[in-house]
Amino acid sequence: xxxxxxxxxxxxxxxxxxxxxxxxxxxxxxxxxxxxxxxxxxxxxxxxxxxxxxxxxxxxxxxxxxxxxxxxxxxxxxxxxxxxxxxxxxxxxxxxxxxxxxxxxxxxxxxxxxxxxxxxxxxxxxxxxxxxxxxxxxxxxxxxxxxxxxxxxxxxxxxxxxxxxxxxxxxxxxxxxxxxxxxxxxxxxxxxxxxxxxxxxxxxxxxxxxxxxxxxxxxxxxxxxxxxxxxxxxxxxxxxxxxxxxxxxxxxxxxxxxxxxxxxxxxxxxxxxxxxxxxxxxxxxxxxxxxxxxxxxxxxxxxxxxxxxxxxxxxxxxxxxxxxxxxxxxxxxxxxxxxxxxxxxxxxxxxxxxxxxxxxxxxxxxxxxxxxxxxxxxxxxxxxxxxxxxxxxxxxxxxxxxxxxxxxxxxxxxxxxxxxxxxxxxxxxxxxxxxxxxxxxxxxxxxxxxxxxxxxxxxxxxxxxxxxxxxxxxxxxxxxxxxxxxxxxxxxxxxxxxxxxxxxxxxxxx
Numbered sequence: 001x002x003x004x005x006x007x008x009x010x011x012x013x014x015x016x017x018x019x020x021x022x023x024x025x026x027x028x029x030x031x032x033x034x035x036x037x038x039x040x041x042x043x044x045x046x047x048x049x050x051x052x053x054x055x056x057x058x059x060x061x062x063x064x065x066x067x068x069x070x071x072x073x074x075x076x077x078x079x080x081x082x083x084x085x086x087x088x089x090x091x092x093x094x095x096x097x098x099x100x101x102x103x104x105x106x107x108x109x110x111x112x113x114x115x116x117x118x119x120x121x122x123x124x125x126x127x128x129x130x131x132x133x134x135x136x137x138x139x140x141x142x143x144x145x146x147x148x149x150x151x152x153x154x155x156x157x158x159x160x161x162x163x164x165x166x167x168x169x170x171x172x173x174x175x176x177x178x179x180x181x182x183x184x185x186x187x188x189x190x191x192x193x194x195x196x197x198x199x200x201x202x203x204x205x206x207x208x209x210x211x212x213x214x215x216x217x218x219x220x221x222x223x224x225x226x227x228x229x230x231x232x233x234x235x236x237x238x239x240x241x242x243x244x245x246x247x248x249x250x251x252x253x254x255x256x257x258x259x260x261x262x263x264x265x266x267x268x269x270x271x272x273x274x275x276x277x278x279x280x281x282x283x284x285x286x287x288x289x290x291x292x293x294x295x296x297x298x299x300x301x302x303x304x305x306x307x308x309x310x311x312x313x314x315x316x317x318x319x320x321x322x323x324x325x326x327x328x329x330x331x332x333x334x335x336x337x338x339x340x341x342x343x344x345x346x347x348x349x350x351x352x353x354x355x356x357x358x359x360x361x362x363x364x365x366x367x368x369x370x371x372x373x374x375x376x377x378x379x380x381x382x383x384x385x386x387x388x389x390x391x392x393x394x395x396x397x398x399x400x401x402x403x404x405x406x407x408x409x410x411x412x413x414x415x416x417x418x419x420x421x422x423x424x425x426x427x428x429x430x431x432x433x434x435x436x437x438x439x440x441x442x443x444x445x446x447x448x449x450x451x452x453x454x455x456x457x458x459x460x461x462x463x464x465x466x467x468x469x470x471x472x473x474x475x476x477x478x479x480x481x482x483x484x485x486x487x488x489x490x491x492x493x494x495x496x497x498x499x500x501x502x503x504x505x506x507x508x509x510x
Contacts, residue, residue: 034138035061041138046114048139052422054106055132056116057139059088077108077115088117095121105417129203129240129294133379142203142223142238142294161226163188166293167237170216177213179235181222190224190232197234202356203294204241209379211237219267219293219300239300241355242290243384252279254288254302262290262299270302274388274400277304287386289354303355305386305402318344318393320401321368323351325387330408330443330493333378337407339387341370347393353407354385376409383408383442408443413495415439416487421503428507430477436487436499437469449490454483480505 032047035057048057060070063079071078075090087096088108095102108117119130119139130141165183180189192213200211216222216237223236244256254262264270270277272286282288282304291301320343331337339351341362349362349370362372370391385408389401419436421427434454438445445467451460452472463472470487482502490496 034136036136036138036140037062046112048119049111049116051109051111051116052106054118055139056106056109056111057119059108059115059117062141072115088115088121090115129238131203142201142236161228161230163190163224163226165222166295167216167218167220167222170213170218172213179213179216179222179224179232181224190226192232192235196232199234199236201236201238202241203238209377217291217300219298221293221295238294240292240294240297242288242292243354243382244288246282246284246286246288248284249279249282254279254282256288262288262302264299264302268299268302270304272304273306273402274390287384289385291355301355305388307402307404318347318391318396318398320344320389320391320398323387323389323401323403325403325405325407328405330410330491331376332409332493332495333376333380333411335493336373336375338371338373339389339403341372341389341391341401343368343370343389343391343398343401344393347391347398349389349391351390352388354382354388356380356382356385359390376411378411380409380411381442383410408493410441410443410491410493410495412441413497414441414445414489414491416489416497416499419485419487419499419501421483423501423503425503426506427503428505430479430505430507431474432478432483432503432505433471433473434483434485435469435471438467438489440467440491441495443492446490446492449488449496451488453486456484478505480507 033049034041035048046058046061048055050056059077063070068079077088077090079086085096085098089095090108090110093104093107095104104118104121106118108115108121110116119132128141130139132138133140163181165181165186165188167179168182168187169178169180169189171178176194177192178189179192180187196213198211198213198215200209200215216235217239220237220239223238224232225234227233242256242260242262244258244260246254247257248255252264254264256262264279270279270282272281283306287305289303290299291303292299320341322342324340324342326338326340337353339360339362341349341351343349345364345368347364349364349372350359351362351372352358352360353374357374360372360374362370364370384406386406387403389403391398391401415438416436417439420434421432434452438450447465447467450463450465450470451458452463452470453459454472454474459472459474462475463470470489482504484500484502486498486500488496488498
């Protein structure tokens with residue numbers, strides 16, 4: 001698991017929108033997109049922009065905030081991150097990292113004398129993770145490079161202090177509680193008073209949720225914000241996650257079905273169906289959820305689940321016979337999943353949805369049948385996660401149960417990432433080919449949901465549709481004039497994206 005794979009988090013951040021803001025509605029003022037770096041809101045002048053359907057961010061503004069140099073030599077821009085040399089060429093989709101080419105999803109461009117580059121550049125070259133938060137209309141960047149002075153401390157212009165590093169200790173029993181942060185050779189223990197805000201971020205799933213001190217995880221990378229008097233104001237606990245099935249295990253290394261190699265260390269905790277385990281206890285086809293440090297990429301926790309094989313096993317005094325999950329389809333924000341656990345009667349039961357949702361209570365509706373529900377909140381995104389059941393009856397714990405059905409949640413619509421002809425373009429073809437490409441999130445695009453209108457007429461029946469694109473080639477000649485196109489598509493959870501643009505036909509044009 002290498003740092004540069006963090007670029008996959010962004011899903012290229014190319015959203016279905018005009019070059020205007022995606023939330024634009026007629027008659028409403030379009031607010032500038034905010035830029036949030038490690039939890040600190042930066043000046044929005046200049047703000048990130050949508051340009052030709054790509055989300056671009058100002059290069060100099062971010063490099064300056066990261067404490068890195070900005071060198072411009074004609075069309076070339078260079079910066080240095082440690083021993084790494086990074087170079088952009090304005091107008092080219094090929095960037096250079098230590099003379100190795102890296103392909104960007106859009107070329108850097110100067111807009112009103114400001115150089116902009118796609119967000120993926122920062123995730124690949126600068127060891128950063130980023131998401132576009134539609135709810136807050138902001139680009140949120142988490143980077144471990146900010147202010148690299150060797151001690152992980154950044155003094156902000158407003159007098160506040162930001163401290164960064166790996167969480168190496170959390171003491172909830174002391175009065176007041178404390179948290180220990182380690183950065184290189186620097187170790188600091190901070191007292192946490194009441195009222196301190198805690199935010200927990202999974203940079204891979206793109207989720208951020210308010211939490212408390214009990215949710216701080218040793219080994220995660222933290223950003224601690226302190227007031228001028230040194231008191232802690234806010235803590236952001238950031239981690240990465242990866243899910244997949246095992247396809248091979250050899251020499252202590254685990255290969256997942258997406259090709260990623262997980263190398264547990266001596267400090268990596270491993271559980272199999274809720275019980276402590278070691279790498280040699282894992283097997284091909286086991287499902288893994290891996291939590292890792294976003295700075296070092298070290299795996300912190302491996303949660304492995306293995307479904308029942310059908311082989312009869314000796315029943316313990318307290319047991320879980322099975323777990324049902326309804327509905328058996330991806331869910332979006334506001335929808336509810338219902339979990340039913342069958343096991344020993346007269347007990348207390350709860351369930352987890354992988355590592356994302358913990359200790360949800362269940363009620364015994366009838367002897368040995370326990371039910372519980374969970375309502376999906378905004379900002380939650382994960383795919384194919386099993387439900388883990390817990391049951392205690394008569395003073396004894398049952399072995400953890402694992403559902404056969406997994407849960408997938410998507411709260412962001414798919415992206416409409418490319419289209420043609422371009423907005424405002426003029427073509428000389430009376431039957432122009434019209435298309436758009438899609439980018440799915442945690443769940444796939446539903447091809448049958450794709451719809452296209454041309455000048456107010458639904459022409460979907462004449463299209464070619466897949467989960468990656470929709471294409472329409474007219475069977476009749478269109479007259480000269482504007483062509484207004486609207487494309488709409490949904491993912492398997494029902495999240496819908498819509499895009500409208502206009503191009504022009506002028507058959508005498510060149």
